[in-house]
Amino acid sequence: MKKYTICIIGGGSRYTPDMLTMLCNQKERFPLAKIVFYDNEAERQELVGKYAEILFNEYYPGVEVVYTTDPEEAYTGIDFALMQIRAGRLKMRASDEKIAIKHGCLGQETCGAGGFAYGMRSVPAVIDIIKDIRKYAPEAWILNYSNPAAIVAQATEKVFPEDHRIINICDMPIAIMDMYANVLGKKRKDFEPRYFGLNHFGWFTNIYDVKTGHDYLPELRNILKTPKEFKTEKLFEEPSWKATFDFMSTMISDYDEYLPNTYMQYYLYPQKMFKKQDINHTRADEVMEGNEKEVYETLEAVVKLGKIKGTAYEPEPDAGCHAEYIVDLATALANNSNEIFLIITKNNGTCSNLDPDMMVEVPCRVGTYGVEAISVGEVPTFYKGLIENQHAYEKLTAEAALEGDYMKALKALVLNRAVVNTDVAKALLDDYIEANKGYWTELK
Ligand SMILES: NC(=O)c1ccc[n+]([C@@H]2O[C@H](COP(=O)([O-])OP(=O)(O)OC[C@H]3O[C@@H](n4cnc5c(N)ncnc54)[C@H](O)[C@@H]3O)[C@@H](O)[C@H]2O)c1
Ligand SMILES: O=P(O)(O)OC[C@H]1O[C@H](O[C@H]2[C@H](O)[C@@H](O)[C@@H](O)O[C@@H]2CO)[C@H](O)[C@@H](O)[C@@H]1O
Numbered sequence: 468m469k470k471y472t473i474c475i476i477g478g479g480s481r482y483t484p485d486m487l488t489m490l491c492n493q494k495e496r497f498p499l500a501k502i503v504f505y506d507n508e509a510e511r512q513e514l515v516g517k518y519a520e521i522l523f524n525e526y527y528p529g530v531e532v533v534y535t536t537d538p539e540e541a542y543t544g545i546d547f548a549l550m551q552i553r554a555g556r557l558k559m560r561a562s563d564e565k566i567a568i569k570h571g572c573l574g575q576e577t578c579g580a581g582g583f584a585y586g587m588r589s590v591p592a593v594i595d596i597i598k599d600i601r602k603y604a605p606e607a608w609i610l611n612y613s614n615p616a617a618i619v620a621q622a623t624e625k626v627f628p629e630d631h632r633i634i635n636i637c638d639m640p641i642a643i644m645d646m647y648a649n650v651l652g653k654k655r656k657d658f659e660p661r662y663f664g665l666n667h668f669g670w671f672t673n674i675y676d677v678k679t680g681h682d683y684l685p686e687l688r689n690i691l692k693t694p695k696e697f698k699t700e701k702l703f704e705e706p707s708w709k710a711t712f713d714f715m716s717t718m719i720s721d722y723d724e725y726l727p728n729t730y731m732q733y734y735l736y737p738q739k740m741f742k743k744q745d746i747n748h749t750r751a752d753e754v755m756e757g758n759e760k761e762v763y764e765t766l767e768a769v770v771k772l773g774k775i776k777g778t779a780y781e782p783e784p785d786a787g788c789h790a791e792y793i794v795d796l797a798t799a800l801a802n803n804s805n806e807i808f809l810i811i812t813k814n815n816g817t818c819s820n821l822d823p824d825m826m827v828e829v830p831c832r833v834g835t836y837g838v839e840a841i842s843v844g845e846v847p848t849f850y851k852g853l854i855e856n857q858h859a860y861e862k863l864t865a866e867a868a869l870e871g872d873y874m875k876a877l878k879a880l881v882l883n884r885a886v887v888n889t890d891v892a893k894a895l896l897d898d899y900i901e902a903n904k905g906y907w908t909e910l911k
């Protein structure tokens with residue numbers, strides 16, 4: 468069986484260690500010859516690289532481990548690029564969230580004004596990386612997690628319309644499916660979802676049992692009308708994530724069909740979500756003080772010890788759905804498994820009454836041929852209206868980032884359901900332009 472060469476871009480990501488555990492667990496289905504880590508911060512990259520050398524030496528001997536800040540060394544000869552950069556790092560996420568709150572808007576990573584600022588930063592960074600990858604690895608599959616995935620996907624489709632080996636994904640729907648499975652006493656892979664929308668802006672329409680075809684969605688709606696305890700990822704025990712999953716019951720009770728992505732809370736209840744926020748301590752602060760600190764302390768401890776086996780740092784067998792999803796996707800592309808994944812892909816009639824150029828998040832069959840969307844059909848009026856407005860926002864944001872067009876940036880913000888007011892949008896832009904010097908394309 469072929470052994471693959473992969474590059475993790477944004478190798479310093481706090482998600483990388485779990486991804487490495489997943490790759491060790493998946494070595495039979497997705498064997499590696501070489502793993503390269505690429506980051507634009509050498510120090511961060513070196514720490515993760517040294518951790519990886521220890522991990523692979525103990526759990527996956529024979530795999531060549533390389534870490535670098537040089538694109539040519541990173542991308543030459545790779546089969547897969549797994550991309551998870553955070554342009555500006557968590558400190559700029561905090562800036563995105565706090566400036567939004569300062570102007571009376573929802574301060575969130577990928578939604579509302581915060582997501583707009585993040586998108587304006589991510590687009591130039593991701594496009595430049597993909598151009599570099601294509602210089603040295605014209606045929607590599609590029610699997611992108613870098614957020615805000617909806618806006619990044621709009622931009623990659625606009626700049627590389629013929630490049631069908633760029634695949635944008637999100638792990639939120641499967642994290643939600645993990646929760647459904649836990650509540651039903653099953654496993655996520657017992658289900659096959661039917662879903663439509665944009666990234667972080669969608670709805671489950673069916674949750675089919677893979678074996679019997681039974682649709683669990685009606686009973687899940689009934690069960691989840693009241694918040695349920697569930698055990699999936701440690702991260703979701705954190706208060707802000709628990710509140711997010713608990714709020715699902717309000718959305719299910721208020722609306723008469725489907726099961727919403729958790730992110731719909733920000734767009735259907737922006738005022739309620741805004742009132743929960745503290746400008747002095749946002750989610751970015753929680754992550755910096757929590758998960759990021761924890762992950763990096765572990766990396767430092769392992770590198771200091773020089774070993775993992777027999778220490779308190781032996782990786783959890785279950786690497787979590789973030790790591791599982793992207794490695795499963797790479798495996799499906801490599802092995803032509805024809806499994807179903809939720810992918811952000813060009814609509815092209817999948818949702819028959821939505822713009823064919825939209826980057827919709829829908830179930831796709833995946834094999835060596837790439838991704839093939841499963842038909843959704845007509846999207847009902849309420850959802851069509853919401854999605855078309857959100858798509859216009861995302862499209863204008865991507866174009867503003869690519870073209871440096873101030874007016875498109877302003878119109879995008881005014882279209883966003885969590886902003887709306889022109890005077891607020893202009894004040895947000897003034898602050899974001901100042902805070903993002905060196906990251907955003909200059910707006911004219
Ligand atoms: N799609 C999804 O559902 C999903 C799920 C989780 C996380 N994410 C995204 O994954 C990304 C990583 O998240 P994180 O919390 O690990 O961030 P992080 O800051 O811990 O790691 C990101 C890494 O990217 C590096 N980086 C930034 N800009 C770069 C560039 N231009 N070139 C190369 N490297 C660069 C940083 O130095 C850092 O090491 C974020 O965009 C996050 O939003 C997406
Ligand atoms: O606020 P954060 O940084 O904790 O989360 C923001 C991200 O949330 C989603 O990703 C989840 C993922 O769904 C879950 O499986 C697990 O891996 O945790 C992730 C969060 O860390 C969302 O899909 C991402 O786009 C967000 O960046």
Ligand SMILES: [Mn+2]
Pocket residue numbers: 616636637638639667
């Ligand atoms: Mn996501």
